[in-house]
Amino acid sequence: MPRISRAAPETQPAVQAAKRLNRGSAMLAASVLADSAMEHYRGGFYNPAMVTPILTSIAALSTSLHGHNDDRQRRHRQRDRLFGLTAATGIAGIGFHLYNTLKKPGGLSWQNLFYSGPIGAPAAILLSGLFGLLAERVRDTPPGETPRIFGLNAGRVTSLVTSVGLFATSGEAGLLHFRGAFQNPAMFLPVTLPPVAGALMGKATFGNSRKERRFTRFWLRLTALLGIAGSGFHIYGVSRAMGGWHNWRQNMVDGPPIPAPPSFTGLAMAGLAALALLRAHPED
Amino acid sequence: MREYSLDDEVDFLIIGTGAGGGTLAGRLAEMGFSVVALDAGAYFRPLDDFASDETEQEKLYWNDRRIVDGGTPLQMGGKNSGKAVGGSMVHFAMVSLRFRPEWFRSRSVLGYGADWPLDWREMWRYYREAELALAISGPVTYPWGPKRPRYPYRAHEINSAGRLLALGAEALGYQWTETPLATVSAPRGKSPPCVYRGFCRFGCSTNAKQSTLNTWIPRALAAGAEIRDLAMAGRIEVKGDRATGVHFHREGAWHFQRARNVVVAGYAVETPRLLLNSATSRHPHGLANRSGLVGKYFMTQSNQAVFGRMRDEVRWYKGPPSFTITEHWNYDDRKDFFGGYCWMAQGPLPIEWGFIQTGARGLWGEALRQDMLNYNHQVGLKMVGETLPDAANTVTLADEVDQYGLRIPRITFSWGENDRKLIGHAISEMTRSLEAIGAEDIFPQREDANHLAGTARMGFTPEDSVVDADCRSWDIPNLWVCDGSVFPTTGGVNPSLTIQAIALRTADRIKAMAGRGEL
Ligand SMILES: Cc1cc2nc3c(=O)[nH]c(=O)nc-3n(C[C@H](O)[C@H](O)[C@H](O)COP(=O)(O)OP(=O)(O)OC[C@H]3O[C@@H](n4cnc5c(N)ncnc54)[C@H](O)[C@@H]3O)c2cc1C
Ligand code: SF4
Numbered sequence: 132m133p134r135i136s137r138a139a140p141e142t143q144p145a146v147q148a149a150k151r152l153n154r155g156s157a158m159l160a161a162s163v164l165a166d167s168a169m170e171h172y173r174g175g176f177y178n179p180a181m182v183t184p185i186l187t188s189i190a191a192l193s194t195s196l197h198g199h200n201d202d203r204q205r206r207h208r209q210r211d212r213l214f215g216l217t218a219a220t221g222i223a224g225i226g227f228h229l230y231n232t233l234k235k236p237g238g239l240s241w242q243n244l245f246y247s248g249p250i251g252a253p254a255a256i257l258l259s260g261l262f263g264l265l266a267e268r269v270r271d272t273p274p275g276e277t278p279r280i281f282g283l284n285a286g287r288v289t290s291l292v293t294s295v296g297l298f299a300t301s302g303e304a305g306l307l308h309f310r311g312a313f314q315n316p317a318m319f320l321p322v323t324l325p326p327v328a329g330a331l332m333g334k335a336t337f338g339n340s341r342k343e344r345r346f347t348r349f350w351l352r353l354t355a356l357l358g359i360a361g362s363g364f365h366i367y368g369v370s371r372a373m374g375g376w377h378n379w380r381q382n383m384v385d386g387p388p389i390p391a392p393p394s395f396t397g398l399a400m401a402g403l404a405a406l407a408l409l410r411a412h413p414e415d
Numbered sequence: 416m417r418e419y420s421l422d423d424e425v426d427f428l429i430i431g432t433g434a435g436g437g438t439l440a441g442r443l444a445e446m447g448f449s450v451v452a453l454d455a456g457a458y459f460r461p462l463d464d465f466a467s468d469e470t471e472q473e474k475l476y477w478n479d480r481r482i483v484d485g486g487t488p489l490q491m492g493g494k495n496s497g498k499a500v501g502g503s504m505v506h507f508a509m510v511s512l513r514f515r516p517e518w519f520r521s522r523s524v525l526g527y528g529a530d531w532p533l534d535w536r537e538m539w540r541y542y543r544e545a546e547l548a549l550a551i552s553g554p555v556t557y558p559w560g561p562k563r564p565r566y567p568y569r570a571h572e573i574n575s576a577g578r579l580l581a582l583g584a585e586a587l588g589y590q591w592t593e594t595p596l597a598t599v600s601a602p603r604g605k606s607p608p609c610v611y612r613g614f615c616r617f618g619c620s621t622n623a624k625q626s627t628l629n630t631w632i633p634r635a636l637a638a639g640a641e642i643r644d645l646a647m648a649g650r651i652e653v654k655g656d657r658a659t660g661v662h663f664h665r666e667g668a669w670h671f672q673r674a675r676n677v678v679v680a681g682y683a684v685e686t687p688r689l690l691l692n693s694a695t696s697r698h699p700h701g702l703a704n705r706s707g708l709v710g711k712y713f714m715t716q717s718n719q720a721v722f723g724r725m726r727d728e729v730r731w732y733k734g735p736p737s738f739t740i741t742e743h744w745n746y747d748d749r750k751d752f753f754g755g756y757c758w759m760a761q762g763p764l765p766i767e768w769g770f771i772q773t774g775a776r777g778l779w780g781e782a783l784r785q786d787m788l789n790y791n792h793q794v795g796l797k798m799v800g801e802t803l804p805d806a807a808n809t810v811t812l813a814d815e816v817d818q819y820g821l822r823i824p825r826i827t828f829s830w831g832e833n834d835r836k837l838i839g840h841a842i843s844e845m846t847r848s849l850e851a852i853g854a855e856d857i858f859p860q861r862e863d864a865n866h867l868a869g870t871a872r873m874g875f876t877p878e879d880s881v882v883d884a885d886c887r888s889w890d891i892p893n894l895w896v897c898d899g900s901v902f903p904t905t906g907g908v909n910p911s912l913t914i915q916a917i918a919l920r921t922a923d924r925i926k927a928m929a930g931r932g933e934l
Contacts, residue, residue, distance in 0.1 A: 236581040242572070242593060
């Protein structure tokens with residue numbers, strides 16, 4: 132087949148999938164941006180390194196949006212580098228938070244896990260960067276060929292990253308909701324719905340790539356909705372703190388984090404992109 | 416609120432609505448008994464009536480006249496007695512601990528004090544019930560004693576003062592943990608989570624604190640009990656060997672409420688005082704006092720401390736004062752004295768700190784002013800220690816009368832030799848802990864005491880005690896005592912959870928006895 136350099140976007144599944152991945156990573160970046168800005172403001176930027184996640188997530192957000200507006204079927208070097216940097220910052224952040232957790236008296240204890248810098252936030256930055264990197268590689272596929280990453284089917288790789296991301300994020304929500312003693316039954320939702328989505332994505336990763344996976348797509352949409360609803364629950368949660376919304380300046384920072392749950396939405400969007408890729412480029 | 420008339424012969428008339436009386440009122444009402452609970456104090460609403468102000472909140476204390484004497488006269492008032500619906504728990508420090516099981520058998524297992532007529536395994540169940548009712552925020556696993564279920568709410572984030580206790584304990588090789596506290600770490604009903612402002616011992620204007628006032632009392636009301644505040648009981652009326660009701664003072668006059676059963680729950684000073692003040696010709700030494708033990712074996716707990724100063728800021732006033740604890744010396748018996756103690760992190764507010772600086776340290780004038788500037792760098796550890804029961808420590812009646820014309824209590828107390836040894840041990844251990852974290856200008860607060868107990872002890876026979884295991888008096892079968900005064904020994908932890916557990920057990924026992932027609 133002759134190579135077409137600039138195909139119409141609608142007809143290029145690879146570019147479409149990449150753009151979807153960009154939207155997912157933008158969602159994750161936005162969630163991290165708002166969340167880490169609030170949390171690190173609460174921490175008074177005690178350590179100058181605490182501005183890093185803010186700058187990084189701004190970069191990841193704008194880079195993802197740039198990717199979303201780009202119909203070209205080529206990897207964009209600058210974007211690719213920025214996504215790489217984002218992922219690296221995520222890894223460094225995980226290291227930082229782990230180190231800070233373990234050096235406190237008690238070491239690896241519930242107290243320190245509950246109240247130290249969460250692992251989940253830098254992990255979300257890492258995911259945002261990873262989805263960006265995947266997007267660039269998917270995009271860089273000649274028409275008619277199957278997008279591949281390190282020689283593996285890109286749909287499967289993306290499914291796997293989504294699956295792991297869903298489990299990890301659910302673990303983080305589980306830890307923090309355990310800290311809150313699951314005082315509201317709704318607090319069980321993020322530890323039940325996303326792991327199911329994670330398991331389904333695991334099945335998609337290793338299973339038959341020709342399958343329709345209607346149920347998985349339905350469940351991913353449900354998880355995406357949960358991410359948005361979660362913010363609503365957290366808005367209600369803030370109202371239950373001393374002084375409620377009248378005291379928003381304090382309670383927004385001390386109460387449940389309103390911008391955190393949409394990470395699930397970002398992950399679900401990436402999961403849908405992965406399924407679309409798999410369907411467009413099945414293999415046995 | 417349901418109200419009863421004075422002529423209604425209510426099933427239970429409870430005097431005092433604190434840890435003992437409030438809890439019992441809640442459970443008995445829920446079991447379907449008609450209940451009226453009197454309290455000499457006012458019914459406050461935390462969100463409207465409480466201020467974050469040390470002085471304003473003195474309205475919560477029992478500051479009526481009392482005479483103190485003995486070798487080491489106790490300072491009475493805010494430190495150990497409350498006067499409000501909800502009792503002393505309205506301004507308690509929220510530390511909610513279980514006894515070490517062996518303490519229920521102090522005499523036969525550990526060789527001192529007296530045995531309790533209660534089995535620790537049964538108490539373990541009631542502790543759980545109390546912890547659930549107060550949604551105690553505690554560690555996921557508790558390092559000492561037999562396994563206990565997970566606390567209903569998670570432990571709070573500890574403050575610097577709590578962290579410094581942890582570092583000291585780790586340096587000494589002792590275990591430490593987050594203190595189980597009766598203030599919520601997540602929303603609960605009308606209680607928002609704790610905001611860490613540190614006014615816990617002055618009421619909690621946030622309503623995060625879970626005390627009798629916002630747990631058991633609302634349950635009592637919902638189940639149809641009447642809470643009659645600003646009602647001071649002056650005398651229990653007895654015909655022959657049965658109580659018939661209580662004379663109480665309210666709105667400037669004396670009234671008489673009829674009742675089938677009377678429960679005294681005024682705590683370790685007011686309970687014996689009321690029993691003694693109710694003497695008749697048939698009970699000339701006071702009610703329930705055939706054994707002569709009413710007012711005897713009065714106990715407090717040692718509450719000495721060690722303070723020091725850190726180079727870095729600590730800001731110990733942030734949050735509940737006792738974030739972390741080590742119960743090491745409650746469970747380690749390698750010591751040359753009886754009894755145990757724990758210590759906890761501290762965070763006295765400025766006025767209280769001023770008292771410690773002038774009292775324990777003797778600072779005054781410019782030196783005091785200068786040292787108060789170190790407030791944000793100060794760190795401290797405070798013990799809660801066991802005092803041995805001693806028949807010479809008593810609550811008796813003085814000849815003087817109070818504003819109601821009732822004879823006031825005389826409280827006679829001296830530390831015993833064993834108590835002194837225990838306190839000395841604790842002070843040197845706490846000093847070591849502060850030294851280990853590099854604190855400077857370390858000094859001990861050698862005199863301080865807090866929780867009360869004893870004076871109407873429970874036991875096995877009418878000769879060795881005032882009430883039986885069910886808190887029922889041996890002499891007058893429809894007269895009960897259900898509060899901290901029934902403790903035969905105090906143990907080395909704060910008492911309120913144990914008082915509630917006893918009240919919960921008493922309620923269950925009453926229900927069982929009522930079912931068998933034994934009331
Ligand atoms: C400052 C402070 C901090 C404390 N911190 C802790 C802690 O952290 N953990 C812990 O476990 N314990 C703590 N305690 C102790 C705990 O609060 C008491 O042990 C417990 O409340 C005693 O319960 P009670 O039912 O025996 O008496 P109280 O709770 O004192 O209740 C007695 C009630 O009876 C009323 N009363 C008395 N006489 C009469 C009468 N004649 N007529 C009408 N009403 C009467 C009083 O007004 C009072 O409300 C603290 C106490 C204080 C004062
Ligand atoms: S620190 Fe918490 S429990 Fe104490 S007074 Fe403040 S809100 Fe209440």
